[in-house]
Amino acid sequence: MLQDHSVHVQCGDCPIRHRAVCARCDTDELTRLEQIKYYRSFQAGQTIIWSGDRMEFVGSVVSGIATLTQTMEDGRRQMVGLLLPSDFVGRPGRATAAFDVTATTDLVMCCFRKKPFEDLMAATPHIAQRLLEMTLDELDAAREWMLLLGRKTAREKIASLIAIIARRDAALHLRRPAGALAVDLPLTREEMADYLGLTLETVSRQISALKRDGVISLEGNRRVTIADIDRLMEEAGDDSDGGMLV
Amino acid sequence: MLQDHSVHVQCGDCPIRHRAVCARCDTDELTRLEQIKYYRSFQAGQTIIWSGDRMEFVGSVVSGIATLTQTMEDGRRQMVGLLLPSDFVGRPGRATAAFDVTATTDLVMCCFRKKPFEDLMAATPHIAQRLLEMTLDELDAAREWMLLLGRKTAREKIASLIAIIARRDAALHLRRPAGALAVDLPLTREEMADYLGLTLETVSRQISALKRDGVISLEGNRRVTIADIDRLMEEAGDDSDGGMLV
DNA sequence: ATGGCTCCTTGACCCAGATCAACAAGAGGC
DNA sequence: GCCTCTTGTTGATCTGGGTCAAGGAGCCAT
Incomplete structure (x- = not known):
């Protein structure tokens, strides 16, 4: 009996690589990423990280959908991020999560333990540069979203x-x-x-x-x-x- | 007659350096930044960049306040960024601005022409890493702002x-x-x-x-x-x- | 097939904040 | 001083979307 083959997706030939962290990595860099990566599956509805939790890993969504949400004491809730396949989760350089991350469908993530990833990032300017690009895109999206929330x-x-x-x-x-x-x-x-x-x-x-x-x-x-x-x-x-x- | 002395502020000993792009640059990196920087002043109310404009430079606010805004055809307007001293303006790796940038008070910016800055960034991982940090902070702030807009x-x-x-x-x-x-x-x-x-x-x-x-x-x-x-x-x-x- | 889920739709009513409008309070300029 | 212009306050009224409430439609599990 085969295991679910989604867990064998390789970053290198992943169909969404053109949008992922490793979009412009060379084979050498990909190899090092391969060495520290692992996959995790989450069920629909499962919380991946609670706001305030220690973040043990960063990673990318491989399949499925996750949300970033914020909740006020009285229960008012606002989604602040919608994570589709290829999106990056987590924040190198910060110890605890600022928002709840929840799988809204069954979800597979490609994870990297935080410390090794940060080390690799320090040694591989490529990755920080690609991450900067992705973060700037997210910031632009967040700003469009702000217009939507405030004025539409x-x-x-x-x-x-x-x-x-x-x-x-x-x-x-x-x-x-x-x-x-x-x-x-x-x-x-x-x-x-x-x-x-x-x-x-x-x-x-x-x-x-x-x-x-x-x-x-x-x-x-x-x-x-x-x-x-x-x-x-x-x-x-x-x-x-x-x-x-x- | 002396020129306005604010134009002589040095990145290296700028009082807001602890929050700026160059926060963790060493003297060598600072020197290279010094070589490509120049100052620009704007009057209160003046538009610095229009959405859709080619961006010629990136830079930091030295003094004064700028806003990032988005406007719909019918005039509805939403501010999507509030830029205080030390904040970074502009987006390495993108040719045109996505939002209007306006000086709401008299303003001094420390500018870097885009191309040299990008070259320096490519050669100096430090800077990309610091910029990533700042962008992640901005993204977190934008997400808090989204809760405010959507639910408060x-x-x-x-x-x-x-x-x-x-x-x-x-x-x-x-x-x-x-x-x-x-x-x-x-x-x-x-x-x-x-x-x-x-x-x-x-x-x-x-x-x-x-x-x-x-x-x-x-x-x-x-x-x-x-x-x-x-x-x-x-x-x-x-x-x-x-x-x-x- | 039936009960108990969760998710969605629709109706009736209400209220926070928008809109429209008048006026006050500074801040220059002359 | 007085005029004008911009910015801010306050009132009266309206309305888009919230709230409360009652079903409907799938979808399992038994």
């Missing part, structure tokens, strides 16, 4: 979220959309609400409204078909096309 | 903003508060509204409310005295003390 209407927020997921999906698979585009929403209504700073009822109402108005259509309640991307972007209120689709 | 009430937002400015102020001067703490709000009510995702009227009302309730008091309408920091933090709804004051 509920309808614009939903349209934006669908556009963001469609874009990430396309970027990951290096493909451009062929006509009507189908996207799986990897989040529950409640998770979308936490992403958007809304309640789940408002999310549900606005998705219904976009459907009623012909901007999207639904198969089941997770799979969305986007009839007209330009119309969706317009509904999202984005001034730029946000670098839509790579 | 107007009153909590105002309390948070005052706390954030007090904290940054203290960190910059490496001092801890002695009893009641006075802070200058370096922003107009409208700028605060853009920071917080509110209208300026709501900002004004909530500041009045905090004053009425004895959480803060005002001298003029820019200088705030915080009677009781713990009370303010409580009003801000922060679960952690947010690493208050370094």
Whole structure:
């Protein structure tokens, strides 16, 4: 009986390598990464790291989806990061986590124990440079997200979220959309609400409204078909096309 | 007649060096930075970079305050970054700016032309590593900000903003508060509204409310005295003390 | 097939904060 | 001093999205 073969993915020929930490590593550097890496699986709903925990490792999402969230004492919750395959988790140079990291689907991570990774980073400028690039991208994304949270209407927020997921999906698979585009929403209504700073009822109402108005259509309640991307972007209120689709 | 002496500040003995890009550079690296640096002054209200512009330089704020903002076609505006002295501006590895950068007070920047800086960065792992650290800090701050925008009430937002400015102020001067703490709000009510995702009227009302309730008091309408920091933090709804004051 | 989940939708009502509008308080400039 | 311009305050009213509440739709497990 074979083990789940996802645990045998190699960084070097991983299909998402073009977006990963090791995107520009040479074979020598890859070898050293291989030596310190290991895989961990998490079940849907499982918390990977609690805010305030000691961080034992850093790593990349190989498959599945994780979220970064912050919760106030009274239970108000805000998602502050959505981690899709190739995204980096953890913070070299800091001992404890500032946010909760949760697997929202079954998840496989490619992990590196923190100390060896930091040593390798110190010895391999490539990696720090690539990590800087990725962190700057994340910061840009966080800033777009801030505009969404602070100024967009509920309808614009939903349209934006669908556009963001469609874009990430396309970027990951290096493909451009062929006509009507189908996207799986990897989040529950409640998770979308936490992403958007809304309640789940408002999310549900606005998705219904976009459907009623012909901007999207639904198969089941997770799979969305986007009839007209330009119309969706317009509904999202984005001034730029946000670098839509790579 | 002497020129404004702020233009003669040296990175090496700059009072804010402990927070700047060059925080951990040795004398040799500092010398190389000195060779490619130059100073630029901007007047209050002047736009430093427009979103979409080619970025000719990167640099650090020496004195004064700049903001990073995003504007939608219909004029809705969201601040996505508040740049105080020691903060880094610009994005090595990207040709065009994604946000508007504006001086909200008279401002002096220590600039490096982009290409030489990138070359130096490639040759000096130190700098990329320090920049990564700073970017990760900014990302953490952006994520706290997202909780504020998505989930906090107007009153909590105002309390948070005052706390954030007090904290940054203290960190910059490496001092801890002695009893009641006075802070200058370096922003107009409208700028605060853009920071917080509110209208300026709501900002004004909530500041009045905090004053009425004895959480803060005002001298003029820019200088705030915080009677009781713990009370303010409580009003801000922060679960952690947010690493208050370094 | 039935009960008990979790997830989603929809309706009725309410309220925090937006909007519209008037006015006060400085800060220069002359 | 007086005028003008910008910035800030406060009031009255409106509304988008929150809250509360009642079902519906899948999806197991028994």
